[in-house]
Amino acid sequence: MIEPHQRQMAHAHAVMARGSAMPPDGMPSADILDSWVRCMQTGLDARATTSIEVVEAADLAERRERAGVTRRLARAELETLAQQIAGSNFLLAFADQEGVILDLYADNRFTMNGRGAGIVAGSCWTEALCGTNGLGTALATGRSVAVTGLEHYLLQLGEISCTAAPVRDALGDIVGVLDASSYFESRQRHTQALVQMAATHIENGLLVHQMRARLVLAVHPRPEFIGTLSAGLLAFDTEGRVCAFNSRAASLLTGLELARGSAFDLLFDEPFERFVAKLRHSGQLRLRDALGSIVYAAPVHLPASHPVPRVPGLVVHPTRARGAPAHERPARTSHATADSVDPPPAFVANFVAGFVADDPAVRAAMRTVASAVRLRVPILIHGETGTGKELLAHHAHAVSGRQGEFVAVNCGALPAELFEAELFGYAGGSFTGARREGSAGLIARADGGTLLLDELGELPLALQAALLRFLDDQRVRPVGSTTTRQVDVQLLAATHVDLEAEVQARRFRADLLYRLDTVRVDLPPLRRRSDFGAIAHTVLQAIDRSARIGDDAIAALSQHAWSGNMRELRSVLTRALLACESSRIERADIEQVLPALAPSAAPISVLQQGALAQVLREFERTGHSVSQTSRNLGVSRTTVYRYLREGSAAR
Numbered sequence: 073m074i075e076p077h078q079r080q081m082a083h084a085h086a087v088m089a090r091g092s093a094m095p096p097d098g099m100p101s102a103d104i105l106d107s108w109v110r111c112m113q114t115g116l117d118a119r120a121t122t123s124i125e126v127v128e129a130a131d132l133a134e135r136r137e138r139a140g141v142t143r144r145l146a147r148a149e150l151e152t153l154a155q156q157i158a159g160s161n162f163l164l165a166f167a168d169q170e171g172v173i174l175d176l177y178a179d180n181r182f183t184m185n186g187r188g189a190g191i192v193a194g195s196c197w198t199e200a201l202c203g204t205n206g207l208g209t210a211l212a213t214g215r216s217v218a219v220t221g222l223e224h225y226l227l228q229l230g231e232i233s234c235t236a237a238p239v240r241d242a243l244g245d246i247v248g249v250l251d252a253s254s255y256f257e258s259r260q261r262h263t264q265a266l267v268q269m270a271a272t273h274i275e276n277g278l279l280v281h282q283m284r285a286r287l288v289l290a291v292h293p294r295p296e297f298i299g300t301l302s303a304g305l306l307a308f309d310t311e312g313r314v315c316a317f318n319s320r321a322a323s324l325l326t327g328l329e330l331a332r333g334s335a336f337d338l339l340f341d342e343p344f345e346r347f348v349a350k351l352r353h354s355g356q357l358r359l360r361d362a363l364g365s366i367v368y369a370a371p372v373h374l375p376a377s378h379p380v381p382r383v384p385g386l387v388v389h390p391t392r393a394r395g396a397p398a399h400e401r402p403a404r405t406s407h408a409t410a411d412s413v414d415p416p417p418a419f420v421a422n423f424v425a426g427f428v429a430d431d432p433a434v435r436a437a438m439r440t441v442a443s444a445v446r447l448r449v450p451i452l453i454h455g456e457t458g459t460g461k462e463l464l465a466h467h468a469h470a471v472s473g474r475q476g477e478f479v480a481v482n483c484g485a486l487p488a489e490l491f492e493a494e495l496f497g498y499a500g501g502s503f504t505g506a507r508r509e510g511s512a513g514l515i516a517r518a519d520g521g522t523l524l525l526d527e528l529g530e531l532p533l534a535l536q537a538a539l540l541r542f543l544d545d546q547r548v549r550p551v552g553s554t555t556t557r558q559v560d561v562q563l564l565a566a567t568h569v570d571l572e573a574e575v576q577a578r579r580f581r582a583d584l585l586y587r588l589d590t591v592r593v594d595l596p597p598l599r600r601r602s603d604f605g606a607i608a609h610t611v612l613q614a615i616d617r618s619a620r621i622g623d624d625a626i627a628a629l630s631q632h633a634w635s636g637n638m639r640e641l642r643s644v645l646t647r648a649l650l651a652c653e654s655s656r657i658e659r660a661d662i663e664q665v666l667p668a669l670a671p672s673a674a675p676i677s678v679l680q681q682g683a684l685a686q687v688l689r690e691f692e693r694t695g696h697s698v699s700q701t702s703r704n705l706g707v708s709r710t711t712v713y714r715y716l717r718e719g720s721a722a723r
């Protein structure tokens with residue numbers, strides 16, 4: 073069926089073909105109208121069949137090389153976009169500032185059908201050559217555009233819809249353009265927002281890269297938006313003069329004299345030096361701008377060369393530039409689809425194999441985490457036991473692109489004295505049992521990477537103060553040593569307890585909670601997840617790849633309360649699989665094992681009676697693997713640790 077829009081544009085083409093010197097009335101937008109005028113003026117024939125020019129292989133290689141970091145950032149975004157609009161017949165392309173496609177990701181159906189045939193690496197899409205089109209028109213206007221069906225000037229492109237956004241570097245120059253093309257009929261409402269967001273991601277990455285020797289600030293009138301794409305970015309030199317800013321900063325600070333070279337003190341009601349000193353101390357600050365409005369600011373990076381604090385008692389902590397470029401991130405698998413949700417502030421693909429994330433709350437958590445790691449702020453992950461906090465932490469590490477290790481440490485696992493040495497390291501011979509050569513500690517091991525403090529609620533009070541100090545300056549001083557070492561660690565903390573209640577009960581320091589609670593994500597319990605079915609399938613596959621489960625069985629499972637969440641589900645599915653006669657679990661198999669488990673806290677109570685022996689036996693049997701023991705018994709790792717501690721105290 074020809075849609076009214078196509079009919080209207082077909083009419084416009086017909087009028088033009090009759091020799092009109094101007095495009096007819098009723099053009100969909102001023103950008104398309106102006107573009108047609110430009111095409112007419114260059115004498116381009118809308119009806120001619122034009123073969124799209126493709127540059128030589130050597131030229132393409134040279135252009136790719138020249139595009140350097142921009143291209144690497146763009147490729148990462150193309151991959152993410154490909155995940156988001158996967159299966160919807162799309163072709164995604166990144167072209168340089170001359171409209172030559174450097175990279176593209178195409179859905180097979182799009183290329184096989186032949187309609188996207190001319191869109192290949194090296195093809196050139198300037199308006200002068202190809203008429204009105206996403207890439208060319210975005211480059212010509214410097215704005216994000218959608219060119220739908222017959223809005224294309226060349227009739228031969230009339231079945232394609234493109235949406236494209238230019239990418240600007242830190243100085244505001246266009247350095248490339250991102251495009252998503254589809255058949256006219258499979259275009260999607262959210263694609264333009266997705267492409268625009270991806271372009272903003274590239275621009276922000278580029279600004280942070282190009283300004284890596286500068287102080288880069290993220291600003292927003294509301295603190296919770298600091299880590300999102302809505303935040304503005306501003307770079308300052310050591311004198312406090314603006315070197316670069318993104319378009320969000322320009323619109324957030326409208327009315328102020330924001331331009332390259334503007335002095336910080338003219339924009340904000342605070343002397344630059346004092347601001348930097350405070351920033352080093354506190355990480356995020358509330359500022360008043362020159363018009364009297366409140367703005368929150370947090371450093372994206374704060375180089376050591378910026379003014380040293382003159383405020384007494386403040387600690388200096390130069391930070392390193394962020395981790396590796398996004399293109400070096402690991403391969404990803406995804407269960408997430410971006411079909412019907414409204415465009416959130418920052419989209420992110422699923423980086424962890426087997427991590428089901430079709431639930432909106434989980435996807436929101438993934439996006440928050442991805443934004444927070446970009447700014448390297450600590451993240452507090454909250455959720456009942458077994459809801460996937462550690463898996464989300466792995467995702468955070470992967471999405472950060474940081475090259476260092478992911479180090480997880482269970483705060484309930486060790487007594488305070490040993491824990492401090494484990495965490496911060498120790499000098500040789502500093503206490504009985506210490507190794508002669510000493511140890512760098514887990515924080516140092518996570519240098520350049522990510523440290524997860526699991527079960528944060530169990531962190532001994534004595535260590536909470538040390539952690540707070542570490543969060544302030546990212547320096548570690550090994551136990552028994554007089555020297556400190558600067559590290560660059562993305563901190564994540566996970567807990568299932570209500571930390572506010574712990575603060576009330578004076579078991580947790582309020583200042584530490586305040587510091588860690590900048591970005592908080594809550595993982596929903598299994599009973600509230602909309603993707604329960606997908607989870608059940610995935611967990612079952614992890615137990616036995618050949619196993620299957622019927623829809624009725626899933627429906628029966630979904631009725632359960634699952635207080636042990638994924639771990640409990642895994643344990644129930646294992647039992648059901650053992651109980652069933654084939655490798656396909658049916659409702660009856662579930663009914664056979666579920667009543668025995670209800671109420672769902674049963675695994676814990678099983679542990680409580682004669683539990684110690686059971687835990688120790690399983691711990692021995694699994695070759696001292698805490699995770700394996702926790703999995704096999706269907707309890708959390710903390711529970712296992714607690715029993716192991718009790719066990720060793722009793723001996």
Ligand SMILES: Nc1ncnc2c1ncn2[C@@H]1O[C@H](COP(=O)(O)OP(=O)(O)OP(=O)(O)O)[C@@H](O)[C@H]1O
Pocket residue numbers: 426427428429455456457458459460461462463464526566568607610611638639707708709710
């Ligand atoms: N979204 C998910 N998709 C598939 N499997 C998951 C998901 N989330 C968690 N799991 C699985 O559930 C188990 C528990 O996950 P994880 O250890 O991350 O939970 P947790 O919240 O950290 O638990 P705890 O609070 O007990 O430490 C793991 O085997 C994990 O692989």
